[in-house]
Amino acid sequence: MKLSQRAISISPSATLSISDKAKELKAQGQPVLSFSAGEPDFGSPQAACQAAIEAIERGETHYTPNSGIGELKKAVAGYYKKRFGLEYSAGEILVTSGLKTMLYETVQMLAGPGDEVLVFTPAWVSYVEQIKLADGRAVPVDTSGNGFSPSLTEIDKSITGRTRGMIINTPCNPTGAVYSAKTLRMLADVAVKYDLWIIFDEVYERLTYGGARHVNILQAAPEIRDRVIIANGVSKTYSMTGWRIGYALGPSEAIKKIDGLQSHLTSNASSIAQWAAAAAINEAEDEVERNRAAFERRRDLICGLLSEIKPLKFASPDGAFYIFIDIRGTGLPDDMEFCRRLLEEKYVALVPGAAFSAPGYVRMSYACSESDLKDGAASIKEFVEAQGQ
Numbered sequence: 267m268k269l270s271q272r273a274i275s276i277s278p279s280a281t282l283s284i285s286d287k288a289k290e291l292k293a294q295g296q297p298v299l300s301f302s303a304g305e306p307d308f309g310s311p312q313a314a315c316q317a318a319i320e321a322i323e324r325g326e327t328h329y330t331p332n333s334g335i336g337e338l339k340k341a342v343a344g345y346y347k348k349r350f351g352l353e354y355s356a357g358e359i360l361v362t363s364g365l366k367t368m369l370y371e372t373v374q375m376l377a378g379p380g381d382e383v384l385v386f387t388p389a390w391v392s393y394v395e396q397i398k399l400a401d402g403r404a405v406p407v408d409t410s411g412n413g414f415s416p417s418l419t420e421i422d423k424s425i426t427g428r429t430r431g432m433i434i435n436t437p438c439n440p441t442g443a444v445y446s447a448k449t450l451r452m453l454a455d456v457a458v459k460y461d462l463w464i465i466f467d468e469v470y471e472r473l474t475y476g477g478a479r480h481v482n483i484l485q486a487a488p489e490i491r492d493r494v495i496i497a498n499g500v501s502k503t504y505s506m507t508g509w510r511i512g513y514a515l516g517p518s519e520a521i522k523k524i525d526g527l528q529s530h531l532t533s534n535a536s537s538i539a540q541w542a543a544a545a546a547i548n549e550a551e552d553e554v555e556r557n558r559a560a561f562e563r564r565r566d567l568i569c570g571l572l573s574e575i576k577p578l579k580f581a582s583p584d585g586a587f588y589i590f591i592d593i594r595g596t597g598l599p600d601d602m603e604f605c606r607r608l609l610e611e612k613y614v615a616l617v618p619g620a621a622f623s624a625p626g627y628v629r630m631s632y633a634c635s636e637s638d639l640k641d642g643a644a645s646i647k648e649f650v651e652a653q654g655q
């Protein structure tokens with residue numbers, strides 16, 4: 267079969283392929299510990315499950331408005347008003363089948379052939395591929411020399427006459443960095459200076475630890491509202507990855523266009539899942555805080571355990587649920603080899619940094635039990651120490 271150039275150029279999600287390989291080994295009976303997937307291990311909120319059951323019983327099993335049910339948009343608008351003091355009307359909100367779909371649709375609507383989009387690396391796997399799918403060019407802006415936070419010096423090197431926008435992700439997957447209000451102000455100034463749009467992905471906004479505080483870019487720079495599309499969803503905050511509900515907030519003109527694209531792609535997100543998401547947003551605050559506190563304990567635990575493995579270097583993450591580890595001191599040739607051998611020899615799955623445009627690092631998710639973290643860290647220690655012998 268003759269495949270399109272698009273099919274040839276796309277790389278499948280490395281995080282999903284590692285977790286698939288880990289599942290395969292597990293199915294063969296191997297004692298695999300997987301720290302590769304990006305999903306909380308807690309159950310979805312009781313209120314969400316109950317709302318889904320009630321939606322089915324009421325017969326809410328048909329198409330909904332393409333852009334989402336009014337009840338969910340109202341919940342999202344209320345949440346943004348309460349949490350960030352931001353006002354969005356129903357026409358400025360679009361509900362999507364997971365945040366990944368929302369980002370895909372938005373990139374399709376904002377980036378065209380040859381358009382350059384700044385991506386702060388290390389970056390989540392799908393940004394670069396989604397920009398490629400729009401025939402745009404993802405321009406990596408390295409943050410590793412600045413504590414994984416964007417610096418103006420690096421940005422200045424990357425701007426050209428073709429730069430159209432930037433994707434910001436805070437708290438960041440894979441680094442766990444939480445951008446300060448000052449950094450966000452600087453990014454807003456860059457956007458104004460070069461007339462850029464911003465996709466602001468804050469899907470981990472409820473997961474910050476210690477003294478770190480998440481800031482929405484419009485709190486730091488309210489005047490850029492017209493150039494920002496906020497991306498969020500229920501996957502990480504409410505442990506609802508399988509329900510596939512994401513949403514966008516932005517100027518109505520842009521939201522209308524993205525809505526139009528969605529009308530030819532997925533149509534509305536699942537009717538039942540939308541009711542569940544509305545209930546989670548309105549009623550599951552206690553669970554959000556309980557889960558966040560559990561992540562913080564796990565973060566402290568895994569940082570303590572990994573700090574005993576001398577060749578590994580990492581900074582304690584301020585947010586999300588990943589730890590991004592520099593493995594260049596281990597003597598292994600690269601991160602791909604590190605992950606392949608660790609999985610085959612110790613049955614421990616991590617994701618190579620190359621998947622996040624950051625070779626030389628690996629990502630470990632701590633969205634798992636404390637006993638798995640202890641066992642996993644012990645296996646990693648044995649593996650790394652064996653390389654030095």
Ligand SMILES: Cc1ncc(COP(=O)(O)O)c(C=O)c1O
Binds near residue numbers: 304467469500
């Ligand atoms: C930074 C980031 N954005 C977006 C997504 C997609 O979220 P969803 O599960 O809602 O598609 C993820 C999921 O891993 C993510 O890490």
